[in-house]
Amino acid sequence: MQRAINFGAGPSAIPLEVLKEAQEQFLDFNGSGLSIMEASHRSKLYEDVHNNAIALMCELYAIPEDYDVLFLQGGASLQFAMIPMNLTLGGKIQFVDTGVWSSKALKEVKIQGLNVEVVASSKESNYDRIPENIVFDDNADYAYITSNNTIFGTQYKNYPSTKAPLVVDASSDIFSYPVDWTKVDMMFAGAQKNAGPSGVTIVIIKKSLLERVSESVPTMLRYKIHAAENSLYNTPPTFGIYLLGLTLQWIKRQGGIKAIEANNEKKAKLLYDAIDNSNGFYVGHAQKDSRSLMNVSFNIKDKNAELEAKLIKLSVEKNMIGLKGHRSVGGLRASIYNAMTVEGVQALVDLMQSFANENR
Ligand SMILES: *Cc1c(COP(=O)(O)O)cnc(C)c1O
Numbered sequence: 207m208q209r210a211i212n213f214g215a216g217p218s219a220i221p222l223e224v225l226k227e228a229q230e231q232f233l234d235f236n237g238s239g240l241s242i243m244e245a246s247h248r249s250k251l252y253e254d255v256h257n258n259a260i261a262l263m264c265e266l267y268a269i270p271e272d273y274d275v276l277f278l279q280g281g282a283s284l285q286f287a288m289i290p291m292n293l294t295l296g297g298k299i300q301f302v303d304t305g306v307w308s309s310k311a312l313k314e315v316k317i318q319g320l321n322v323e324v325v326a327s328s329k330e331s332n333y334d335r336i337p338e339n340i341v342f343d344d345n346a347d348y349a350y351i352t353s354n355n356t357i358f359g360t361q362y363k364n365y366p367s368t369k370a371p372l373v374v375d376a377s378s379d380i381f382s383y384p385v386d387w388t389k390v391d392m393m394f395a396g397a398q399k400n401a402g403p404s405g406v407t408i409v410i411i412k413k414s415l416l417e418r419v420s421e422s423v424p425t426m427l428r429y430k431i432h433a434a435e436n437s438l439y440n441t442p443p444t445f446g447i448y449l450l451g452l453t454l455q456w457i458k459r460q461g462g463i464k465a466i467e468a469n470n471e472k473k474a475k476l477l478y479d480a481i482d483n484s485n486g487f488y489v490g491h492a493q494k495d496s497r498s499l500m501n502v503s504f505n506i507k508d509k510n511a512e513l514e515a516k517l518i519k520l521s522v523e524k525n526m527i528g529l530k531g532h533r534s535v536g537g538l539r540a541s542i543y544n545a546m547t548v549e550g551v552q553a554l555v556d557l558m559q560s561f562a563n564e565n566r
Pocket residue numbers: 216280281282283284307352354355356375376377378396397399
């Protein structure tokens with residue numbers, strides 16, 4: 207068996223150790239004679255898995271006591287609709303527009319007929335940066351940002367400060383650096399990029415925000431219900447939560463979130479250096495001070511589509527997958543989430559360098 211070096215944007219690479227552990231335990235979880243997939247979500251067997259995943263997340267991510275951790279379904283995309291349903295007070299909602307995902311989230315607020323404003327956008331420059339000097343109104347119902355822009359390869363280095371509750375879509379950079387919770391009131395992420403398989407959505411929300419929801423919001427769409435029921439109001443995605451727990455244990459074995467961050471910085475530097483030292487053969491999409499440590503989007507000089515296709519074809523021959531860029535940027539995108547190894551990135555850098563030498 208040869209495992210592919212997976213640069214896919216999502217669902218994406220899962221640490222090999224995690225997959226092996228799940229494989230070992232697949233038929234007989236902890237001597238129970240069951241796969242964890244077959245266990246009742248009301249059983250002690252499953253409840254321990256569930257509660258351990260929450261406890262480990264709180265420990266590793268240093269989540270303060272006045273927040274709840276929820277496991278929901280429907281992906282990050284359902285959160286785009288649930289957030290305004292749960293957090294509106296009938297006032298103003300404010301957004302920063304940094305690309306496809308924030309635009310989709312904005313659309314769901316508009317569908318609900320709520321009052322929403324874009325306070326900053328980088329649309330003019332095809333979302334190649336995080337806008338500077340973002341100012342939210344302190345009295346907004348909430349402020350909304352996308353911490354990492356998966357398609358354009360941009361990322362906030364610091365979250366904006368505001369007295370309004372800040373909501374962060376961290377679908378593509380959750381657990382990749384320590385979070386300053388004094389700045390964040392709600393964070394959410396589909397698990398499938400940096401935290402495990404698809405099917406689980408992580409919501410970390412300040413308890414005080416749970417009280418805002420009106421009784422006219424359907425039961426399953428209220429954070430308050432899921433918080434009161436410890437995300438066991440109905441059947442949760444048990445196998446995905448189990449794998450999320452294994453992924454968190456793996457993060458702990460790596461030395462925790464700070465160690466993960468240091469490794470992510472090292473990987474990103476290798477790739478960005480390869481771009482910057484290519485004498486203009488490779489051109490990064492993001493402005494330098496907005497560069498993502500998770501998704502590196504780049505083109506070949508003059509957006510040469512023929513050479514880009516040739517490089518992607520060669521990468522596949524070298525066992526690398528998922529490097530084709532999103533159509534809105536073209537070129538290539540290397541997604542180097544927590545589970546990507548330094549060796550994997552080095553293999554890509556080696557290929558990029560030899561390709562540039564042969565084709566410039
Ligand atoms: C992938 C992604 C989403 C969409 O996630 P789904 O779980 O597929 O709904 C939302 N936001 C960001 C930043 C993403 O990268």
